[in-house]
Amino acid sequence: MDLPAVPVTGSLAESFGAAFGRPPDGVWHAPGRVNLIGEHTDYNDGFVLPFALSRGVSVAAARRDDGLIEVRSRQAAAAVTAPVDGPPVVSEGWPDERSWAAYPVGVARVLREHGAGGATLLIDSDLPQGAGLSSSAALECATALALRDLHGVQAGRPALARLAQRAENEQVGMPCGLMDQSASLLCTAGHALMLDCRSGLSSQVPFDPAAAGLTLLVVDTRASHALTGGEYGRRRAECEEAAALLGVAALRDVEDLAGALGTLRDPVLRRRVQHVVTENHRVEATVGLLRAGALPEFGAMLNASHLSLRDQFEVSWPEADATVDTALLAGARGGRMVGGGFGGSVIVLTPADRAAKVRDAITAAYAERSWTPPEFLDAVPSQGAHRLS
Known part of the structure; x- marks a missing residue:
């Protein structure tokens, strides 16, 4: 079935309604990050000092109870519908035009273990891809926050960061550390985040x-x-x-x-x-x-x-x-x-x-x-x- 085109003007909620024929249950935003210092230390159980950018990824989402996650984006023509109960995305060999959807689908598959179910998602981003500003983690974290709220998952932000990291490691096949997801979920305005990547403990640094x-x-x-x-x-x-x-x-x-x-x-x-x-x-x-x-x-x-x-x-x-x-x-x-x-x-x-x-x-x-x-x-x-x- 041919889906209506996603409008690229107007609010994300309005575009969601035009694309899916119903309003979203909510809109969530997760920022990209800049790491002030502490590069390649995160997967060595070390210390990092990132801060959140004003730019990031927004997700308009609606709950669905049929076990499917449907994902569209203002930045990509391809639409993806996949079962939440599925194997690691990396094992499925998705073509390049669908590879961006591995991140939200992977998050849904990890959060399923904690009670999350399906959803319909429309994604928008003002982060440049490939610029090293963690657009992938922002997409993961916006999706994770949306699915947590839609399905009442009991997970605080530090735990949600680890779940998003798991999704990137296991579902996408990227052996990243914990920094990017923690920065997107835990940073506050006017501060950098001192994060101990072993313990997960953090503090805000002016x-x-x-x-x-x-x-x-x-x-x-x-x-x-x-x-x-x-x-x-x-x-x-x-x-x-x-x-x-x-x-x-x-x-x-x-x-x-x-x-x-x-x-x-x-x-x-x-x-x-x-x-x-x-x-x-x-x-x-x-x-x-x-x-x-x-x-x-x-x-x-x-x-x-x-x-x-x-x-x-x-x-x-x-x-x-x-x-x-x-x-x-x-x-x-x-x-x-x-x-x-x-x-x-x-x-x-x-x-x-x-x-x-x-x-x-x-x-x-x-x-x-x-x-x-x-x-x-x-x-x-x-x-x-x-x-x-």
Whole structure:
């Protein structure tokens, strides 16, 4: 049966009514995130410090009791209807034009174990895909919050974050850590989230660059990444191998870095360990700086993190390196790649009165290299996932 086209103007609730012939039971929103510092530490049981963006994914949803989940999007032509009681989505071999639907269907299949059932969903997003701002986790969390409310699932936000992570790990086949889902569900406006990825414990850390005369720019390098590819999984496997050789549960437990580096013979594993251990220290140091109101000094942490991600963890890419170098030459205090790597975005901390100069310099650097022009995104610490209506 041919479905009516999804209107791309008007409210999401209005588009839902036009597409499905009935109003939604509610609309939910989950934000994307920027990780200030703490990259590739989450799946090593370490520390991270993300904050929520104002941009994200919204889901209009209506409960259904026939055991099916029907998913449509304003950004994709394909519609997907699948049983909630089904195998891992990754095993079903969905074609590329349907792959985006694996995230909400996967969440529904995990939440089914906790009493959730079917739903009809219409999705809208203003996050650029492939920019390293966690559009997939925002989609998972908006879906999870909607299904929880529609079916009365008893799960607090920390538990819901772990369930959304499970969906990405088991259903989509992406071995991500807990950070992205926790950031989308737990962050509050004007704060970054200090998260211990082992215990799940978190605390809110004040983060207000504007009050300190600073601007945090998010630069979408337009070099898209797909983390379900092999490189991300390889980095995780290398970390697990190093932890096993060192006799620790996770690299978070390495206390004597020099001793660990002396124990490991493989230079690749030594580089991976050096990054994870020092990055955890940088997260803790950054929390201290932010709590002390020393935001300008945070720039040095960004620079050190980027160099480590580039040289020790080897996940940076040419556009990211050029963005950081150009920003520093134009007067920024610091910058680094964010996300899993191999494409995506960069954050740059700059005095507010130099922000325009920094943006112009980065744009010019891309033009000189004949790269696709970068995009600059709003980076104000914003509210976590919530119900809109």
